[in-house]
Amino acid sequence: ANRVEFALRLPGRGGDQDGPVWLPIDAKFPREDYERLIDAQERADREGAELSARALEQRIRDEARTIAAKYIAPPHTTDFGxxxxxTEGLYAELLRRPGLVEDLQRQHRIMLAGPTTLLALLNSLQMGFRTLALEKRSAEVWTVLGAVKTEFSKFGDILEKTRKKLQEASNSIESAEIRTRSMARTLRRVEALPEAEAQALLPPTEQPTSNANAT
Structure with a gap:
């Protein structure tokens, strides 16, 4: 069995039920072809540089064809790799080849990536799948939001009833305070009775009797 160098695990169309989908990523570095190109450029050998660039381009085309044949197998993998x-230098040289990137995508479903663009591609894929997941679950999210709205309305009714009860209790306390202050003012107007009048109103105190006989 052919085994790709790297594979990015992506969610399947049916989520976890259908299992993951794998994005094949294969790294290639045609060092000899690239070094011959750099050497020819440094020697200002335009003809040699063009021959080396063509050889490098053909090598990349062959590698793309191999990746497509070996590792792209929908629905287990994505339909592209x-x-x-x-290196950014090699990636820049390949971008200079007229029509190379477009041909790789159209003929072999292969996307060319350098160190910087690989990160950008992966971030774009991540955001794309997050958007798809949100769209798939939008009905569920809407249902949850509706339930929350209903419960919040009920909670608002409970708060309103509680507020009314608290207001009633506050009004009762305020009425009691008003009655208490009125009673206090009335009591302050009552003067203390003179001692003679108080004694006359109170029952007489019985004096203890002596049982001793005089001798």
């Missing part, structure tokens, strides 16, 4: 080149 990534060919990663590990």
């Amino acid at each position: 990534l060919l990663f080149v590990p």
Whole structure:
């Protein structure tokens, strides 16, 4: 069985029920072809540089064809793959080849990526699948929001009833305070009775009797 160098696990169309879908990522670094190109450019050998660039382009086309044949197998994988080149210089040279990137995508379903663009591609894929997941669950999210809205309305009714009860209790306390202050003012107007009048109103106190006989 062919085993790709790297594979990115992606959610399947049916979520966890259908299992994951794998995005194949294969790294290629045609060092010899690239070094011959750099050497020819440094020697200002335009003809040699063009021959080396063509050889490098053909090598990348062959690698893309191999990746597509070996590793792209829908529905277990995505219907496209990534060919990663590990240096920005090599990636820039390949971008200069007229029509190369477009041909790789159209003929072999292979996307060319360098160190910087690989990160951008992966971030774009992540955001894309998050959007799809949100769309799939939008009905569920709407239902949850509706339930929350209903419960919040009930909670608002409970708060309103509680507020009314508290207001009633506050009014009762305020009425009691008013009655208490009125009673206090009335009591302050009552003067203390003179001692003679108080004694006359109170029952007489019985004096203890002596049982001793005089001798």
